[in-house]
Each structure stands twice: as C-alpha cells, then as structure tokens.
Amino acid sequence: MVTRRVAALLLRVAVRRWPAELRADLAREWAAELHELARTGRRWPMLRFAASLAASRAATPLTGRAVSRRLGRTAGVLLLAPPACVAVLVLAGAVMGLTYGWLGMRVPWAAAAQLPTWSALTALLGVALALVVTRAARRTVRVGALPTALGVVLPIAVTVTATLALLAARGESRIGEPVPGLLLWLALLTPALWAAGVLARRGRVRAAWLAGLLGALVAADAAVVLAVVTSIPATAPVADGLPPDSVDRISAPLWLFTCWTDSSFGLPRPTEWERFLITDRVLVEPMFHLACTPYALAYAIAAARPAPAAVPGPEPVPAPA
Numbered sequence: 001m002v003t004r005r006v007a008a009l010l011l012r013v014a015v016r017r018w019p020a021e022l023r024a025d026l027a028r029e030w031a032a033e034l035h036e037l038a039r040t041g042r043r044w045p046m047l048r049f050a051a052s053l054a055a056s057r058a059a060t061p062l063t064g065r066a067v068s069r070r071l072g073r074t075a076g077v078l079l080l081a082p083p084a085c086v087a088v089l090v091l092a093g094a095v096m097g098l099t100y101g102w103l104g105m106r107v108p109w110a111a112a113a114q115l116p117t118w119s120a121l122t123a124l125l126g127v128a129l130a131l132v133v134t135r136a137a138r139r140t141v142r143v144g145a146l147p148t149a150l151g152v153v154l155p156i157a158v159t160v161t162a163t164l165a166l167l168a169a170r171g172e173s174r175i176g177e178p179v180p181g182l183l184l185w186l187a188l189l190t191p192a193l194w195a196a197g198v199l200a201r202r203g204r205v206r207a208a209w210l211a212g213l214l215g216a217l218v219a220a221d222a223a224v225v226l227a228v229v230t231s232i233p234a235t236a237p238v239a240d241g242l243p244p245d246s247v248d249r250i251s252a253p254l255w256l257f258t259c260w261t262d263s264s265f266g267l268p269r270p271t272e273w274e275r276f277l278i279t280d281r282v283l284v285e286p287m288f289h290l291a292c293t294p295y296a297l298a299y300a301i302a303a304a305r306p307a308p309a310a311v312p313g314p315e316p317v318p319a320p321a
Helices: 002-016 020-039 043-055 060-103 111-137 145-169 179-201 205-229 249-261 272-281 284-304
Strands: none
Touching (some): 020 043, 179 205, 205 284
C-alpha cells in the first residue's frame, strides 16, 4: 500500500516535467505499467520504475517527435474528413439509386422513398464517420474553441471549392448557384462549432451537443432558404393551367426538412409542386450539410473536452478501528 502511494506520487512528479500536450498520454502509459507491477507484487521494481521517471530529464527530441505526430494527426483528420463526407454523399446516393431500382418494380411508393432513403443513409454514414473522428480527435492538438471551429470549417471550404472546380472543368452547368448558400452555411456553422467547443471545454458536454445541433440546423436551414429565395420567385403567372413556378415564402422554415424527406409534414405548404421546385433547385447541398454536421460537431466537442486526469490519486488509507 505504501509503496503504491509513493510510486503514484513519483509518477505525478514525472508527468509534470513534460509538456502539457503530452502529459495525458504519458500518464496513462506509465499508470498502466505501474498497475501491472503492483498487480504482480513487484514492489521494488515498481518503485525503481517510478523513481527513474521522476529523476530523468524530459527528452526534448522525443517531445518534438510527439508534437509533430500530433500535428500530423490533426492535419490528417481535418483535411481528410471533408472528402470523406463527399464520399459518404456519393455512396449513399449510389445505394439509394440501387434501392429505387429494386423497389420501382415492386411497390408504387418507390419514387417517394428516394429522398428519405438518401437522407437516412447519409445520416447513418455521417454518424459512423463522426465516431471515427471522435476517436482520432482525442489525440490531436488541443487549441481554443475558435481555432478549432475554423480548423473544421476551412478544410470544408477547400473541399467544396475543389469539387466545384472539378465539376466546372467537366463542363457542368450552374456551378456557381450553390456558392452563396454554401458560404452562408459555413459562416453560420463556425459560431455554432465555437459555442459547442466553449461549452465542452467547461465540461457541459450535453449542452454543447444541444447548442451545436441547433446552430448547425439553423445554418443549414438558412443556406437552403437563401438558395431557394434567390432562384425561385414568390409569385409567378399561371400558364396553360399549370401550377406557377413559384414557392410561397410562408413555408421557408420547412424547406431544409422538405429537402431531406420530400414531405410537407401534413401542412398545406409547401405543395407538391413547390416541393418539386425546391428539390429540383436544392438537392445536393442539404445532403452535404447532413453528411458534414455529425463529424464537425464531434470534432469540435471532442477536441475541446478537458483531458482526463493524468495520474489517479493515491488509494485511501482505511481508518483505524
């Protein structure tokens, strides 16, 4: 008991001599070794191990390599996640197409199930990506909430720019139409991630998720509203008895969810024709928002959460009878 307490104290002294960004990892590694030595009853080797760590000098070259690894891991996560979201979008769309082809020959509601299927698959794959990012974020560089939010948003902007440039090079039309909505989405997503990071840093993880999700929904909804308002008029003349090519603005708050579900949720607006116009104009962007939001929030919160305690405290001494 006494030797374990002394060894734990020596480990705490040793951990404090290393840079703050390395302490949690080193403490976990050393505590595991200490536990194994204590479990096997090797008290003197346990004391020698802890004393050698406390007396030795922190290795500067190792520190540099460790910091470089963390920086590389951070850059890898932030730069690879947005292209992974594009892959999620494409994969979910391909599966949706196959599902529609199979259902189209069997059920009459196959067409109505296309958007909900695409949305569900995108959300599912987006959450899976978020789980991977959350695990990786625990070993990335920890900075402030605002730099973290910018570090998430800027690679998304780069990925969007590269994707639009690739489509333009292939001769696709209407490439510039999504740009204002995407810029608005990124501009509003940044404070949402910032707020989530601030709350997570204070230990209020549930509040961070709630604030982040609400902020991300507002950002995506505003982007869809901007795209529809700038491209589809509120009123239009009726021609040849066909419905006018216009969308009533009263249903604007529902447009994002309409793009995900192709539904009016039992409300008179948007009408079936308005839903067609909305999804014809804004189809891919809401799905991209859905693919990116889980990982963006997961990284902002995981990277901001306080690190776990470095070394567990000494075991309590039982009171004398």
